[in-house]
Amino acid sequence: MSGHLCVVGLGPGAPEQMTPEAVAALDAADELFGYGPYLDRVVLREGQVRHASDNREELSRAGAALARAAAGAKVAMVSGGDPGVFAMAAAVCEAIEAGPEDWRRVEMQVVPGVTAMLAVAARVGAPLGHDFCAINLSNNLKPWELLERRLTAAAEAGFVVALYNPVSRARPWQLGAAFDLLRGVLPGTVPVVFGRAAGRADERITIVPLAEADGGMADMATCVIIGSAATRVVERPGLAPLIYSPRSAE
Structure with a gap:
């Protein structure tokens, strides 16, 4: 049985x-x-x-x-x-x-369980408040050329992008290459959230503009959220900024 x-x-x-x-x-x-x-x-x-x-x-x-x-x-x-x-x-x-x-x-x-991009997004505001997609940056089971096409299409279409498995010892270069590609499509001011171990004792959340994003800022415990051109940063005196994607779009 x-x-x-x-x-x-x-x-x-x-x-x-x-x-x-x-x-x-x-x-x-x-x-x-x-x-x-x-x-x-x-x-x-x-x-x-x-x-x-x-x-x-x-x-x-x-x-x-x-x-x-x-x-x-x-x-x-x-x-x-x-x-x-x-x-x-x-x-x-x-x-x-x-x-x-x-x-x-x-x-x-x-x-089901709470997935990494939701835990990271909750730490910084609402970057997934409008349309978004999730991409596994590992090319172990798919070619890098396909990943390049998907990243470009997502950025051009206005999606916020959550990247899973951004780097590993065997793939140290791919996240940097992804940032270089996206800088050719998106403004350098677009916020990028590096959420490492969100919800755990060793959590580390870092927010930088796309122009300053570097592949060395992530490891395999990191989920990276890249805003769209519409994603906003709300500065708050004495508090961490809020990152959100407006619910409406033109």
Whole structure:
């Protein structure tokens, strides 16, 4: 008899930002799968089994979890932020489509979570107050040329852009290249928000104009939000500025 697989969003990092639904789903599971640092955020109850794996093993991780669920186990797959945003829900769906027939019989549930761009946006005001898009800047699964076309099209269309996975040890140059490309489309005054570890103890929020944005200001724990030409900066004496995108457009 098939078990159950729940793909759970842990939120951006702070325990209070995890939803009650996610907490209940984790408690109901017998076995937990996930990237090691994400599993480290979960306090295991007695009897639960932990299966940690590396960051770039999404499909093998999904397959291992599905195999256990197909054997009758109650399984939770943990994912940072929201599992449907550049995360494990898509990998599980892909594994089900390509895998054996018994994986399609597994009852699957996706439990949403607060994704990084929402946590970062909340720290600075409302930069996502008008139309926006999210782009995964990693070219591990798509060509860089496609990313260039998408960045250009989004900026020209007036979208605020949230960048996930902006840099890594293997990709130290891409965020800087993205800024160079965007400076050819957008005014240099457009605000850029670097939100590192939003909601966690080591949170760091930095706001600079696009003209001064540099790829070295981010790491893999950073979500970068690039405003549109309409995005506003409201200076406040003695307080951090507010960044917002007006609700209306001409």
